[in-house]
Amino acid sequence: MPIPVYGHPGTYRPGDTFHNRIDLSLSGVHRPRRAGVCGTQLLGAESIVLAGQYEEDDFGEEEILYSGNxxxxxxxxxxxxxxxxxxxxxxxxxxxETGQPVRVLRKVLAEDGEPDVYRYEGLYQVVSSTYGPGKSGFQVYVFQLRPFRTA
Structure with missing residues (x-):
């Protein structure tokens, strides 16, 4: 099992883009090639990918709402x-519980026939979670993330 990396991996910084999930995995920015969350129950999440798959997901300037899977x-x-x-x-x-920083990546839909890319948005902190009825009426987990700020 790879050693978890919390924070910026290597020289990658917010705004960097990646062509596909394989590039994300090979760079170590987000290791799983399919899963939206990289992490464990014991240590927490290292990174997440917002790919527009869940109706509760919302990416804002100062807050992200990220649905469970x-x-x-x-x-x-x-x-x-x-x-x-x-x-x-x-x-x-x-x-x-841990307050560790989580890397956030977002699938950005391209314009003018260019391919979609994944953009590294930066470090965020998971500040809360809820479990309740979503837009479709089924029970879903929704996590609130805010930009990570060091003390």
Whole structure:
């Protein structure tokens, strides 16, 4: 198991872009090639990817709302059942407790026929979580993240 990295990995900084999930993985900025959360229940989350897959996700200047994973129909992408605590959700819940910085990456849709990219948005702190009815009526986890500030 790789050693967790909290904070900026290597020389990568906010604004850097990556062509695809493989580039994210090889760089170490976000190791999983498919999962939206990199982390463990024991140590917390290292990084997350906002890819526009969940209806509760919202990226704002001073706050991110990030939905837990699971409960979606694989064909339509619609929420069809309640979310249950999986590895990613448990890692984010742990991050609320630890206060460790989490790297945030976001899929940016390209214009004019250019390919989509993943942009490193920076370090955030998971400040809270809720579990309740989402927009589709099913129970979902929603995590509130704010820019990480060192004391």
């Amino acid at each position: 699971g409960g979606r129909d694989p064909k339509t992408g619609r929420q069809i059942m309640d979310q249950v605590p999986t590895t990613g959700i448990l890692a984010l819940l742990r991050s609320v």
